[in-house]
Amino acid sequence: MRRGRDTAVVEETAAPGRALSSADPWEPLGGDDRSSGRSGGGDGRRGGGRWGGSGGRWWVWAGRAVLWALIIVILVNGIRAPFERFTAEETSGGTTPASKPARGAGFPSSAAGAFALQFANVYLNYDQNNAPAREAQLRTFLPDGADPQFGWNGVGKMQVEPVQVAGVDARDANNATVTLLARTSDKWLRLAVPVYADKSGSLVVSAQPAILP
Numbered sequence: 072m073r074r075g076r077d078t079a080v081v082e083e084t085a086a087p088g089r090a091l092s093s094a095d096p097w098e099p100l101g102g103d104d105r106s107s108g109r110s111g112g113g114d115g116r117r118g119g120g121r122w123g124g125s126g127g128r129w130w131v132w133a134g135r136a137v138l139w140a141l142i143i144v145i146l147v148n149g150i151r152a153p154f155e156r157f158t159a160e161e162t163s164g165g166t167t168p169a170s171k172p173a174r175g176a177g178f179p180s181s182a183a184g185a186f187a188l189q190f191a192n193v194y195l196n197y198d199q200n201n202a203p204a205r206e207a208q209l210r211t212f213l214p215d216g217a218d219p220q221f222g223w224n225g226v227g228k229m230q231v232e233p234v235q236v237a238g239v240d241a242r243d244a245n246n247a248t249v250t251l252l253a254r255t256s257d258k259w260l261r262l263a264v265p266v267y268a269d270k271s272g273s274l275v276v277s278a279q280p281a282i283l284p
Contacts, residue, residue, distance in 0.1 A: 177244035179268050184236040186212070186274045187249035187264040194280065195231045195253055195262070197223055212276045214267075222279045231255050234262075245269065250283070 190212040197205050206219040213221060232254040241247040251262045261283035267275050 178241035178247050180239040183247050183266040184239050184249055190276055191234045191251050198228045199226055214275050
């Protein structure tokens with residue numbers, strides 16, 4: 072019985088020995104790891120040496136997109152401009168609006184001022200002793216059918232200093248009011264004389280003058 076137990080012990084202890092002796096004592100430890108490391112390292116070096124050109128291609132495509140956008144904008148503006156100009160011409164009727172003439176344009180202001188000045192020298196100087204002479208002088212300034220004395224009742228006397236033109240206010244091409252200043256013995260007078268000018272240039276005092284305050 073004892074012999075049998077010894078034999079069993081020997082066999083049990085020998086089995087691990089055989090298992091250990093089956094391994095190659097000259098094989099370096101971690102060989103698989105180093106070989107895999109070498110192969111992995113080789114792949115890593117090849118991967119690290121590749122040129123990443125995707126960034127350069129991105130800038131090329133961006134530049135092309137900007138260029139095409141600029142070309143499209145130029146083409147659209149070039150095509151749209153003639154249509155807008157044609158539409159604007161149709162709206163305006165193809166003509167530019169004429170500027171409104173100035174108020175009183177065409178009225179002979181200088182001639183009317185001189186005419187009213189001559190009239191006032193006759194109209195403001197009167198004397199009941201020479202009423203017929205005044206009437207004859209006024210006739211050249213008055214329209215047909217007007218009062219020969221033009222509002223004077225033939226009574227009294229007045230004499231003024233030389234009269235001067237203060238201004239001409241032309242309402243249109245035919246009508247204006249000439250303002251005159253005259254000095255009597257004790258005060259200044261402002262006289263508004265309405266003057267009419269026809270197409271031929273003839274002038275006439277169209278209504279009785281008014282004494283202004």
